[in-house]
Amino acid sequence: MGEETQMNATRGFGLVERARAIAPLIAGEADEIERTRRLTPAVVSALVENGLYRALLPQSLGGAEVPIEGFMQMLEEIAKADASTAWCLGQCCVCAMIAASLDRDTAHEIFNTQPGILAWGAIAHEARAVEGGYRVTARWDFASGSRQANWLGAHVRIASADGVSRKNADGSPEVRTILFPAESAVLHDVWQAIGLAGTGTDSYEVSDLFIPERFTAFRDVPSALREKGPLYRIGTGSTFSLGFAAVSLGVARATLDAAIALARGKHQSLAASAMRDNQSVQGLIGRTEGDLRAARAYLHATANAMWRDLSATGEFSAAHRSAVRLAATWTIHQSAKVVDAAYHMAGATAVFRSNPFERRFRDMHAIAQQIQARDTHYEDVGKAILASE
Template sequence: MKNDLLMEQSTIIKELLEGAKRIGELAEREAQEAEKNATVSENVINLIKETQISKIMLPKKYGGPQINLRTFAKIVRIVSYHNVSAGWLTYLYPLHNILPAYLPEKGREEIINQGGLICDVFAAVGKAEKDGNGYRISGKWDFASGVNYSDWVGLGVKIHFSDSSEPEVCLPMLKRSEVKVINNWDTFGLRGTGSNQVIADNVYVPMERILRLKAADATGRPPEEDYDKDYPLYHVPFYPAFYLGFPNIALGGTERLIEEFKKATENRIRLMDGIRESESPRSQRVLAEITTQLHAADALMDKYFALLENSKRGRWKTKRSEYFAIRTQIIKNCTDIAVKILLTLGGAALYKGGIIELMIRDILSVATHKTSLIEDALAAYGKDLFGFDSGVRG
């Protein structure tokens, strides 16, 4: 029986990885259209749904295969190898679909059983006013990745509950039909993510659809006692687990970028000396350096997973700032590689439309996300190393 279950799981994982490759290849073929439209196409979204990748992190009660975090990251990395924007959404859709898993059962059932995609903005820039057994939500939020194809939108607010000493960041889950979307996503990179602005005006949200992030982070589980103990995202630190996709997006794109650099360099002859670059110590050294940097980033990612896995047994012993520092160092390695490739290839890497130019822009854009800012991460980690409380959430 155990062997049958292992074989079944192995088959599911194989199908998911093959599905990730199909999503990535489709997005790569449509990359220029996505650049023009500032969003991936509905074709890509439909394939994310068809492959069931949008549901891979749901609890098994709701049909999720409950794959482990390493497999989830591998799926994200495969898609990002072909197209970073598609990798971003292939990470965020199944990730955001886990949010109902931390809601009270009534809210969880409503959202998951509806079956739509979820996007969110964690920044608590909105307002919440008490109204009966719920709150009225208003505000304006930027960077709602994938909102054009979502049915639900989680929007960050601060709420002061009667059982709490101070206001806490919450994520009310609103119906997409209840908010206004402003198509303002006109950016340097990650254009295919369609990360547009969302406006809510006095939208009522019942309490069962308001995710209390502080409680989810503190306990690593939903509010009821009878819950799925095998769910891979319970009993690990909420934010460090939630953010694990960003470095894997960068790793997937960087792996492809190095391969493209090697191909572009092998037969290149520089006019200044007439030497084939593959035979030159210059490019040989660059290829060795960036490949080694990628190996170092891979090793850091493995360390990150080990810390998450150990947290299930050791109960949150790793400082949140350490997770933050590891993630951002991985992404810095990737951005350093991208810049090195750009400066080594020179003007040939500047022309729009090529895979190298697109990957460089997108990898640099991943590094601008608020959870990827290395100066913030190192300042926090250094504070914790000296025994002060950095206060970061992961």
């Protein structure tokens, strides 16, 4: 391992240790996060003060720019304490990767003004090119972490001044990411969801907003990168996949641990002995533990193999993208199975809000409904496998 790689790894694991250190605070705030559907000020302050939002920000801007494994482990630790907090943190960390495609002064203005948090939602709508920038009137959805952010972004198709949609050389629509202060938008409180309730994944809207050219970028386009570190070659799409799969592992780990703790002391109704002495329970715990360890090992092995190749060659290939997509999708699905097994193992105990099961059950199934867990990803990977010889 080279000296620079060693330093990056140290930074990554430093963030993991900080995540573990603030996990008890986050766990203590989890009920309030659920009730208010927002991360609490105490949690946001702890994340900011410990530099966790800056995990994927370039070193040139004072960020950690950690290897992907450090980012994944950081999210896993936070998810054990609260899934909504981990989800918002992962979302905003990945959004910060856009800094690698902005000029330095613009990136500094966005990310080095407290709290330096950027959030965005899905690709939608169109912005019209005007002198010096773009104008847009639109509403976007799914902005996890927007309630903590001081900047918002959106991915929009670009139209010329006369309203004609601009195309790339391959005929696809030109899409840019636009960035603007959160105060320029109206946020709509729409996130009434069965799981990940505390993420505040609300909608946001702007009307005839002018976006200067320098506050736009081509997202996930290698030729547009100002930063040359391997992290930014991965792109936001695959980084979201790895990050949210790590969140699912943290939720699964915490839920299974809670079931194990319950089994050590609980007597099932009408049973003469404790659950810990029941062979069916013992076998279920053993198999479920194996499933979880296998999922974690597969995800991290895939991420590490990709990172080694990327660091050596500077290329994030189609094969890497396919491998990451498959591992992340399968890990989320496997984590959901672990949570289901733990939930059912707990019996009637699991349905009470005072016990550590029902929220994690809801959070896990909300995660499994997101784009990173779509079954169509298996079809895409299968198609690629069949096309190769």
